[in-house]
Amino acid sequence: MATEQYDYVIVGSGTAGSVLANRLSADPDVSVLVLEAGGSRIPPEVDDPSSWYKLLGGPVDWGYTSVPQPGLGGRRTYEPRGKAPGGSSNLYIMMHIRGHASDFDNWAYQGAAGWAYEDVLPYFARLEGQEDVTAATTGTDGPQRITNAGLHGPNPVSRAFIDAAVELGHREIADFNTDGPRRGLFGTGWHHIDVADGRRQGVLAAYLEPALTRPNLTLRTGAQSTRLLFDGDTCTGVEYAQLRAPATLSDSDVPGRTVRDAHSGASTPGTHTVRARREVIVAAGAIESPKLLLLSGIGHPDALREHGIEVTAAVPGVGENFHNHVLAGLMAEVTQELPAPAQNLSESALFLSSRPGLPAPDLQIAFVHVPFDVIVGQDHPNTVSILPGVVRPVSRGWIRLASADPLAHPLIHPNYLGDRWDLERMVQGVKLAREIFATSAFSPWYKQELQPGPGTVSDEELRTWVRQKSESYHHQAGSCRMGIDDLSVVDPELRVHGVRNLRVVDASVMPAVPSGNCHTAIAMIAERAADFIGGPNRGA
Numbered sequence: 001m002a003t004e005q006y007d008y009v010i011v012g013s014g015t016a017g018s019v020l021a022n023r024l025s026a027d028p029d030v031s032v033l034v035l036e037a038g039g040s041r042i043p044p045e046v047d048d049p050s051s052w053y054k055l056l057g058g059p060v061d062w063g064y065t066s067v068p069q070p071g072l073g074g075r076r077t078y079e080p081r082g083k084a085p086g087g088s089s090n091l092y093i094m095m096h097i098r099g100h101a102s103d104f105d106n107w108a109y110q111g112a113a114g115w116a117y118e119d120v121l122p123y124f125a126r127l128e129g130q131e132d133v134t135a136a137t138t139g140t141d142g143p144q145r146i147t148n149a150g151l152h153g154p155n156p157v158s159r160a161f162i163d164a165a166v167e168l169g170h171r172e173i174a175d176f177n178t179d180g181p182r183r184g185l186f187g188t189g190w191h192h193i194d195v196a197d198g199r200r201q202g203v204l205a206a207y208l209e210p211a212l213t214r215p216n217l218t219l220r221t222g223a224q225s226t227r228l229l230f231d232g233d234t235c236t237g238v239e240y241a242q243l244r245a246p247a248t249l250s251d252s253d254v255p256g257r258t259v260r261d262a263h264s265g266a267s268t269p270g271t272h273t274v275r276a277r278r279e280v281i282v283a284a285g286a287i288e289s290p291k292l293l294l295l296s297g298i299g300h301p302d303a304l305r306e307h308g309i310e311v312t313a314a315v316p317g318v319g320e321n322f323h324n325h326v327l328a329g330l331m332a333e334v335t336q337e338l339p340a341p342a343q344n345l346s347e348s349a350l351f352l353s354s355r356p357g358l359p360a361p362d363l364q365i366a367f368v369h370v371p372f373d374v375i376v377g378q379d380h381p382n383t384v385s386i387l388p389g390v391v392r393p394v395s396r397g398w399i400r401l402a403s404a405d406p407l408a409h410p411l412i413h414p415n416y417l418g419d420r421w422d423l424e425r426m427v428q429g430v431k432l433a434r435e436i437f438a439t440s441a442f443s444p445w446y447k448q449e450l451q452p453g454p455g456t457v458s459d460e461e462l463r464t465w466v467r468q469k470s471e472s473y474h475h476q477a478g479s480c481r482m483g484i485d486d487l488s489v490v491d492p493e494l495r496v497h498g499v500r501n502l503r504v505v506d507a508s509v510m511p512a513v514p515s516g517n518c519h520t521a522i523a524m525i526a527e528r529a530a531d532f533i534g535g536p537n538r539g540a
């Protein structure tokens, strides 16, 4: 049988993959295939913004576990990642944060030429369809529908959090994303959220589903790419495993809806190959993208030989520079019955720097109007949480192959709190959260602290608690870093070094994760990549 052929083959239909699928297939003269490891069923909780936590550990979650984390006393962490059309944007908490201007200037400074703030700004605006215009740079016509949580009947306790932060001297801002390159992001206020008409507006709704009506776009679910195929140094296609239930989801496994046209071109269970006439674009996320490169012989030669994999290209940085934001949850019981959980459960926040003189916020203090911990929550239903997080971590870890079995999870080492500065900033964040609970603005609500609790006082006790309780902030990034130095993996147009017709487009290419939730920056990267791919360097 002749090998199937498409102009572009995209591996993964997550945040980046769905944006690319939409933008590339907008040209009716090209054919696009998207291979997605997850199944076609979308549980009802995906569409309900308040139900995101019910999806964790469920059938649309890869449910990874890290290797033991030295900075967390040897604990392993749970690392959720979306496994379905829409990827991790089916699980995310819908906070719409672009990042700080210096995040992108720093990328360019590190060799990612053309990715400075001024360069990426138009792409943020292009993706946004925001309801309230807060600055000239707000995007209003893009596919990503965005609302202001403060305009849709927010929980009054979320307002008390903002007032408390103001009482502590922080300014209230109208939009974390549009207050100028230097001051932007610093302050407290309402989140803008990827929610509209009461529904999650992840990339599934914003980009992928609208494009699935096009005859030149094929989405194949339950199709896990196992290897990239090469002719010399030219990537020519993809080998994939068409999985059977229960390795993937059969329609009967998951209540919910089936992604429209997801089965178009479905192939029979087993191993298949597909050819890409122009390019293969790997968009499998910060954990699976480096894994797929390694399985395909792109990586450090020693790491490849260890698993008996022939070297296609010696690119030693594959899997290095992996990192993530880190957070811990304080919980306080409140004096009054809380209104029912609403919107994305996290309507307000505070961004600040841990010390004077830092150009961007490195602490994000998120407020959640439900108990962060279901165990405590069951005994104390009227509980709220403040989640301090380090959003400019200096700790770096890695992704490595556990085995040459393409269906095995890789080894995941985010190296949380591996550097003492990250630990000290977490402690500082916990103290700040306590200051917020202690303000007069919060006093009408505050009853008692449940976690860490009154027994945790000294700096050493706080360090111990932070090591025991810190968790993934779910912003894994950096494992196929963009740049031009020896350890970079892709060039500034996201082409993999040492080979042709292969790009990586997802969170893995970020030299450093931005100073806030990173879905929007990943969508921006994919918007930009679509221009590279469809532009003058097509197929280069």
Ligand SMILES: Cc1cc2nc3c(=O)[nH]c(=O)nc-3n(C[C@H](O)[C@H](O)[C@H](O)COP(=O)(O)OP(=O)(O)OC[C@H]3O[C@@H](n4cnc5c(N)ncnc54)[C@H](O)[C@@H]3O)c2cc1C
Residues within 6 Å of the ligand: 011, 012, 013, 014, 015, 016, 017, 035, 036, 037, 038, 080, 081, 082, 083, 084, 085, 086, 087, 088, 089, 091, 092, 093, 094, 095, 096, 097, 223, 224, 225, 226, 283, 284, 285, 286, 288, 289, 292, 473, 474, 475, 476, 505, 506, 507, 508, 516, 517, 518, 519, 520, 522
């Ligand atoms: C619980 C949670 C809450 C979050 N909250 C927020 C938030 O509020 N705001 C924010 O900005 N960000 C948030 N994030 C982060 C954000 O969702 C992710 O950073 C982003 O979606 C990652 O995009 P990506 O394109 O890099 O990868 P993904 O979206 O993970 O896409 C990768 C896709 O590739 C598929 N895939 C993987 N391997 C293969 C293979 N071999 N073959 C075929 N398919 C494959 C996967 O199944 C997946 O669909 C959150 C994440 C989580 C998990």
